[in-house]
Amino acid sequence: MEKLYLYQWTWAEVKAYLKKDSVIIVPFGSTEQHGLHLPLGNDALVAIRLAEDAARITKTIVAPPCWYGWSPHHMAYPGTISITPETLISVLYEVLRSLIYHGFQRLIVINGHRTANLPPMQIATTRIRNETGAYVTIADPFYIGDTVSRKIRESPPGGIGHAEELETSHMMHIFPDLVDIKKAVKNLPHKKKFHFADPYMIGDRVFTPSSLESFRDATKPSGVTGDPTLSTEEKGKILHKALVDNLVELIKLARKEKVSLKRITPCF
Numbered sequence: 001m002e003k004l005y006l007y008q009w010t011w012a013e014v015k016a017y018l019k020k021d022s023v024i025i026v027p028f029g030s031t032e033q034h035g036l037h038l039p040l041g042n043d044a045l046v047a048i049r050l051a052e053d054a055a056r057i058t059k060t061i062v063a064p065p066c067w068y069g070w071s072p073h074h075m076a077y078p079g080t081i082s083i084t085p086e087t088l089i090s091v092l093y094e095v096l097r098s099l100i101y102h103g104f105q106r107l108i109v110i111n112g113h114r115t116a117n118l119p120p121m122q123i124a125t126t127r128i129r130n131e132t133g134a135y136v137t138i139a140d141p142f143y144i145g146d147t148v149s150r151k152i153r154e155s156p157p158g159g160i161g162h163a164e165e166l167e168t169s170h171m172m173h174i175f176p177d178l179v180d181i182k183k184a185v186k187n188l189p190h191k192k193k194f195h196f197a198d199p200y201m202i203g204d205r206v207f208t209p210s211s212l213e214s215f216r217d218a219t220k221p222s223g224v225t226g227d228p229t230l231s232t233e234e235k236g237k238i239l240h241k242a243l244v245d246n247l248v249e250l251i252k253l254a255r256k257e258k259v260s261l262k263r264i265t266p267c268f
């Protein structure tokens, strides 16, 4: 059995790993609705598969995944589990601090939940960086896939939002059995002067948080923002390869980073 995860190892094996390496991949996701065609675990599954594929190539250990994220507006649909940003900051901070206490010095956090998880995760990692001296970085498929995503997307401007073309294509490649593409429906946002969720378009942007009601209204009846009907397994394959390649490069760079850890206590 392949053993990529820390939870599969003994403490003695972790000790031996730390004698020769100090990198760890930490996958974080969410459990939230992803339309009628994708599973609730979508974001965690993406982070997990990316972590596993990058770990296999770079011979890096993977921390136990976190299946929960900050998904307040998705509570409009059944099955979504949302933790508060304060909890997310604490969980990530305390997980990283535990790992650093044992000697991990370079921590690659993969965020499968994209923009919603990012602010709390940035707060946690900035604190960790300053308090411990460890090298810590967040890799988010939205952003480490920027170059290739702009090339392969066919959706019109505003069409990359939630459970859309790219997210669906990616899942068709990595977890085809969990995608029911016949149920994918298109829900493009109405043209507005300002743009909201689509990170791959040029234009003036503002940030306006959704309320549960406004989100339900804007995404009903499916929960989708964008156009998943343009999704193909081929696009997912191209995207996944680019994401894994970038993660591998990031891990190699992390191994070369100069780190001087401060003496820290565990979280009590």
Ligand SMILES: [Zn+2]
Residues within 6 Å of the ligand: 034, 042, 043, 112, 113, 162, 163, 167
């Ligand atoms: Zn998602």
